[in-house]
Amino acid sequence: MTVSVDTIKQIIRPYGDTTGDAMVQVSFTLPVPHGPRAESAALQLAGKMGLDPATVVHSKPMGPDFTFFIVYGKATHLIDYAGIVVPEGREYPLLTPKQVNLAIKSVLGRKLVVVGACIGTDAHTVGIDAILNVKGFAGEKGLEYYREIEVHNLGAQVEVAELVARAKEADADAVLVSQVVTQKSAHIHNTKQMAAAFADAYPTSVTGGLGRPLLVAGGPRFDTVRAADLGVDRIFGKGTTPGEVASYLVAALVPSWSPE
Amino acid sequence: MTVSVDTIKQIIRPYGDTTGDAMVQVSFTLPVPHGPRAESAALQLAGKMGLDPATVVHSKPMGPDFTFFIVYGKATHLIDYAGIVVPEGREYPLLTPKQVNLAIKSVLGRKLVVVGACIGTDAHTVGIDAILNVKGFAGEKGLEYYREIEVHNLGAQVEVAELVARAKEADADAVLVSQVVTQKSAHIHNTKQMAAAFADAYPTSVTGGLGRPLLVAGGPRFDTVRAADLGVDRIFGKGTTPGEVASYLVAALVPSWSPE
């Protein structure tokens, strides 16, 4: 992941209808009965969030013990827009299927083997299928369409032990797992557990993907963590296309190849 | 304004679907082009608001220069619910129209004179009419209905100088002004200007309402300020009923009377 920092100093604030008004909207529930005391609590929270002044524009009892609030207020915070360290979208070049196939064939001299699954009790296969199935996503064909990629899509609710076994059996170059359910941070736990199991199963494993298959995780809500935190090599988020994944696989597993 | 403080210590957090999850929703616009850099800026703001972790669940370009965001995150703040200083709803007893009339008649021995208006360029009369007109509000009749109250409703867009003149002319006991438009803090400026004009016009004026008519301001969005800040005697907000206002007038102008 590389970073880019703008050279111009630029301090921004939220925008309602005038530059600098800094207005934002917030909603939340407090576990207290509706009434003026609850409203004061809501304003206290808004204050702690740095909203000053803040107005409760709506409050509604939800049963005897909870109150829902909508608050508008002026954020006192400044954002140093110029100083923002922004993850670059992609640290590798985007290749056509043709280029991907050529890279694998000419450098590897054999098919690149990919094993994919939804692990744990997660049964949301639409995301991983979008990446793997021929049908693909957003107009791009999935990895099965690539002549030089051999895809084993294990489907949903695959246990980690089974995934490791199947990856070994297939002699996988890369393992792609999808995690969509995030309740109680399921996606984080499951992915870490998977990474640990691969580390165990491949004692020669060193960070960077040597000695074990490349580990790739994907799903719509991984944006609060980094790959290293999970023990995987890369994370793909919302709206990923198959071409991005194929290009990444080439960059990571066939690094010596260059499109020229 | 009196305060009440609970004796039990109670620390609360926002509630999504589990006690203590502390989840809140936020939306805002940043004056920057859509993209990963903007998203990082949105997360920076969320972080400064004390949301950790925070997720951008929606971001949308609005033209080339602005981006709209919806963010969900866990608020790191605690609310000391027990320690909250909560404004008591009302510092005076609520009276029936009969009691109000009796108080005025028996103590004042003449009609109580009220002058009402929307000042400045504000033309929103529905609120002040709700308080003054016979028709009233929320099932309660307005002040015109009270036999012992003489109401001069000047209507909309009354200039402060005219209001002062009319108040003098009518020998007003109380002046009631409504301010609904809050853009560029118009309600604050206009009310302050009105209070200052009355202070000027009644040189004997001392705080507490002696020597000048009682000054009452009302409108839906006065909740960020206190009466003293504006130089008026009391503020009424959203959902005020005529009975509350009449009862307050008695408490403030006929303090010696008691319902027993």
Place this chain on the structure above:
Amino acid sequence: MSKLGLDPAVVAKARRLAARAAEPIIEMARTHTTVSVERAVLRLAGVTGADADGTPWVNRIADAVREQVGLEHGVALPVFHALREHQDPRELVRARFEVPEGAHAVRAGKRAREAVARGIARIDANRAERDRLLGKHGDPDPPWVYLIVATGDIHEDIPQAQAAAREGADVIAVIRSTGQSLLDFVPEGATRQGYAGTYATQENFRLMRAALDEVSGELGRYVRLTNYASGLCMPEIATLAGLERLDMMLNDCMYGIIFRDINPKRTFIDQRFSRQIHARAGIVINTGEDNYLTTADAVDAAHTVIASQLLNERFGHEAGLADAQLGLGHAFEINPDLPDSFRLELAHAQLVRELFPDAPLKYMPPTKHMTGNIFAGYLLDAFFNLAGVLTGQSIILIGMMTEGIHTPWLSDRDLALENVRYVRRAAGALAEDFHPAPGGLIVERARRVLSETVDLLDRVADDGLLNAIADGVFGVTRRPADRGKGLDGVIVQADGYYNPATEILQERP
């Protein structure tokens, strides 16, 4: 093809009664003039600019004439008589005015008429230019999406208006500064200091129209511009709108009376002249019945909306407006807590549609029952948008989920457009599947509102419209005929009153 099965005899009766109620008012308007009507004549005759204090020359001149010889003969004869000697307004205001007689009068009248005719020719040219641009850029199909800008600064308004057009607005309204309608003059020049809106000035009109012409070309769709005529300067603002090719104008026969406490006579006289100008300019007027429902209940007072629309129609026709220029207003303001609120609204909206089949109806979103609950607000706006689609409304104002909180933010407008776009795209031609059940709630409700309208107009025709207004029939606000702002600007025409503008406009082109 009527969906409500309205009885044509009842409809005809309602129209007859409206005409009867309007007649005495029209007669009054024919025999009176106002300071603003006279200033409008000067504007048509080419007088522009203001003195160092910002007071327009037209005000200075009309005031001077009034002081010296009165305005009961009109401003045209005294001024064009005086113009023999003084050409520059700076001098003219210091002239000694007299009402010319005999050959002098004939000569002054002729020159006044020539000057005013040049102004009207410019209005005609603008109308032709609009037609040309509509052909060139394309005229969007109704319903037109109507969006508001209101920064107070014309130079901020312009990029916002262009952005709104790019996001789908077919009509841009520049909201006026809150105080302007009570000013008895039209401010001059480009302005940057408005208050919850931007001043309506000739230069602001020009700048905005030019900006929208630019974006119309870019988008391949003519983007209309609208502003507000109502107020103490209705005739003048209407004139400026014609001179600067605005496309629509808020212009109601009673709005100023009820919501700005402007004197009823003043308003009725001004509206007639201003509508004669609009008629010539090809401008679509938008009336203000929607406002009634912010002070009165939308169910109880539904018939007052219809009655007022029929009056506005009558006054409009009499002033020369074609049906296609009558953007009659109504609004989605029924309390959402009421059972069947949406069906009742469909009844009202369909009734308006069927009563005025050729009018480009202006349909206003919910405002009164919008609270701080922005989700509830977004929902209500969606049903408003749907009602618009189902009943074939023409000009759709876009509701903001934050209506109960603040003037629209950039994001409010964006979300509002997403809302209306979804509803229109998703519902498509759903109106063709909407057929109120015979004898059902919708049909019965529409019939009842129409019959209440007839009853009301019957009373108004008998008692007089001015008395009805004094009684608070419209918007539950009482406005006696001899009170309110601007009454001192009303003048009874003397024998020999001459107004070249009215003369030309009444000849019809």
Place this chain on the structure above:
Amino acid sequence: MSKLGLDPAVVAKARRLAARAAEPIIEMARTHTTVSVERAVLRLAGVTGADADGTPWVNRIADAVREQVGLEHGVALPVFHALREHQDPRELVRARFEVPEGAHAVRAGKRAREAVARGIARIDANRAERDRLLGKHGDPDPPWVYLIVATGDIHEDIPQAQAAAREGADVIAVIRSTGQSLLDFVPEGATRQGYAGTYATQENFRLMRAALDEVSGELGRYVRLTNYASGLCMPEIATLAGLERLDMMLNDCMYGIIFRDINPKRTFIDQRFSRQIHARAGIVINTGEDNYLTTADAVDAAHTVIASQLLNERFGHEAGLADAQLGLGHAFEINPDLPDSFRLELAHAQLVRELFPDAPLKYMPPTKHMTGNIFAGYLLDAFFNLAGVLTGQSIILIGMMTEGIHTPWLSDRDLALENVRYVRRAAGALAEDFHPAPGGLIVERARRVLSETVDLLDRVADDGLLNAIADGVFGVTRRPADRGKGLDGVIVQADGYYNPATEILQERP
């Protein structure tokens, strides 16, 4: 009264083809049994509880029987034969089983039948009790508002469910823990550790039903309880639902196959038995066609939904379910970016309504096209609610504006209820004003979907349903007949197979 003017001959043909496609499957189900069917028999016969590891005794017993003598004769004869000596399950699992013959078989069969009959009598009593409570508390008019609780902890679920009922829910669904459908046993006791849902157990069913009885009394309205039968333990969960007076159950002939990769044969055998139980219990089943539209496109695959509903109907009827017990599922999943999406949806929803006039249709809200834009989501849910009103759907799941983000929060549910309440209150009987234009988009679309359904069923009837499933016809997911979980639990019945439950259920009461 048809609004679409469907051709009855085409409808009849579709039903005939569905029956033909279903027939071989029914035959297979009649001649096979599964481990779960046999365990269900034991449960009906009164076997309860689990060993120290939490493995239910029914599993231990059935496994022991299978190991020793196989299950091809059913579990009833060997077990009731062994019961001569061992009464306690703890001992029974250690018994030596044999398949009794001659008089022994007759005696074991008789006692098995008596025991199972007691279980079925309890189901009958529950059904009568439901009828009594419906009379006492009152049965809400459809559409029923269906709300979900999913805390994972039955003791958290209970207050949430009661709160939801107080806020207007007519049906409470307790979502199951994500992994449960793949467990080949039913967990025991009250559970507090579920994962995005709470385990379906007999005790949890009992606790929740009691809590809802309490709140039904309070509200004067019988609040229904539903849970999920589908999965590897369909027959057993259906049995437990009958024993604990649940009111509805998710039960689809193909959901487990397509969305949980359960073996097709296993599923078809299990669903038949489970539906026989539901039929007897007076439970309304909810089928899962809505799920197809999360993996397939709602427009392209609309006919697969209808085809599947016709199959579910046929399988349901054959298992003894009345029309009033067929809560056929469908969903509002058309891409909101498509032109006419709402009208297309009205076509689909009305088609389902007219094809199954007596079925309590289950209508699911948008999920697939819900994004992080909660305002857009709230809007889409409003149109879903409106479609439900316009097309007379029966069981309305309540859409959450945060569907694209997280499992529902308290406030999401509250706002969702405000949404549906507004739409229902505002629209009232608007359906009576909805009359698709003859030859219009809605009528033509419905006709086309129906004809595509007929074509599809024609192919399926010829090629075999198992092949169609293997080809990915439903939910674009391929499931070959010899793959998937639980195939090893499928057993061909031997001559002399005896299942007292099936016997009693097929006698019909």
